[in-house]
Amino acid sequence: MSASHVAQGKEAPYYYVPADSVHPVRASASLLITLLGAALWINGSTIGFYMVLVGLLCLFVVLYGWFGDAIRESEAGINSQRVDHSYRWSMAWFIFSEVMFFSAFFGSLWYAREFTTPMLSNLDHQTLLWPNFSGTWPNFGPAGIVPEFKTVGPFWLPTINTALLLSSGLTLTISHHALRANHRGKAIFWLAATVILGFTFVGCQAYEYMHAYQDLNLRFDSGAYGALFYMLTGFHGFHVILGATFLTVILFRLMKGHFTADHHFGFEGAAWYWHFVDVVWLGLYLFVYWF
Structure with a gap:
C-alpha cells in the first residue's frame, strides 16, 4: 500500500x-x-x-x-484510489469545458471571416445597407466607421512566444519523467524552468499589447478583428497566468518533499492544463497571426 x-x-x-x-x-x-x-x-x-x-x-x-x-x-x-479517480475525471471534464470555451471564440472568428464578411459585401447588402463596404478581412466596417489599424503579424514576437510555450511543454515533460524516476532535484530544476518560460511568455504578450495599442492603433473596438484578437489572445494569456501559478504551487510542493514517483496527481493535473494551454496557442498562432 x-x-x-x-x-x-x-x-x-x-x-x-x-x-x-x-x-x-x-x-x-x-x-x-x-x-x-x-x-x-x-x-x-x-x-x-x-x-x-x-x-x-x-x-x-x-x-x-x-x-x-x-x-x-x-x-x-486519506485520499483513496477512488478519490484519485474522482480528481482525474474532474480535471478532464474541466479541461473539456475549456476546450468548448475556446471553440466558441475560434468559431466566431471563422464565421466572421468566411460567412459574415462576404455576405455583407454582396450586391444586395451594398445597395440597401452599406454602400462601398469592402469584403476583405480584416476591414474597417461599413463606410469606414472603424478607425484605421494594422494587424499583428506572426513575426517576430508571436513566433518567439510560440517557441517559449513549446519549450515550456518540453521542460515540463522532462520534469514529469524525472519525478517518475524519483529524481527530485532534476524534477525541481526543469519545473522551475517551465515556470520561468511561462511568465516570460506573459511579459512578451504584455509588450505585444502595448505595441498593438500604441503603434498599430489596434484596439478592442477595432471592428470584429480587434474584438476577436483581444478576446482570444487575452483569455489565453489569462490561462497562461493561471497555469503558471498552478505550476508555481507544484514547484514549492516539490521543494517541500511532496509527491512520490507513483502518486503525484497534483503535478499531473497541472501538467495536463499546461499542455492544453500549449495546444490552444498553436491554434491561435495559425488562425490569428498567419491566416
Whole structure:
C-alpha cells in the first residue's frame, strides 16, 4: 500500500468525504465583491477600483486556505484510489469545458471571416445597407466607421512566444519523467524552468499589447478583428497566468518533499492544463497571426 493510500498505518477510507467547509461561501463573497467593483469601476466610480482590489485579495486568501486543506488531506494519506479517480475525471471534464470555451471564440472568428464578411459585401447588402463596404478581412466596417489599424503579424514576437510555450511543454515533460524516476532535484530544476518560460511568455504578450495599442492603433473596438484578437489572445494569456501559478504551487510542493514517483496527481493535473494551454496557442498562432 502506497503512502498516499495509508493513514496512520491503516488503509484510507473507500471514499473520503471532507467535513463541511466555509471556503465556497467565502470564495463566492469575494467574487461578488470583485464583480460589483468591476461594474462600478467601468462606470466611472472611484470606489470600484478599491472594491476589485479587496475582492481579489480576499479571493487569494480563501484559495490559499482552500488549497492548503486539500494538500494536507493528500499528504495525510486519506485520499483513496477512488478519490484519485474522482480528481482525474474532474480535471478532464474541466479541461473539456475549456476546450468548448475556446471553440466558441475560434468559431466566431471563422464565421466572421468566411460567412459574415462576404455576405455583407454582396450586391444586395451594398445597395440597401452599406454602400462601398469592402469584403476583405480584416476591414474597417461599413463606410469606414472603424478607425484605421494594422494587424499583428506572426513575426517576430508571436513566433518567439510560440517557441517559449513549446519549450515550456518540453521542460515540463522532462520534469514529469524525472519525478517518475524519483529524481527530485532534476524534477525541481526543469519545473522551475517551465515556470520561468511561462511568465516570460506573459511579459512578451504584455509588450505585444502595448505595441498593438500604441503603434498599430489596434484596439478592442477595432471592428470584429480587434474584438476577436483581444478576446482570444487575452483569455489565453489569462490561462497562461493561471497555469503558471498552478505550476508555481507544484514547484514549492516539490521543494517541500511532496509527491512520490507513483502518486503525484497534483503535478499531473497541472501538467495536463499546461499542455492544453500549449495546444490552444498553436491554434491561435495559425488562425490569428498567419491566416
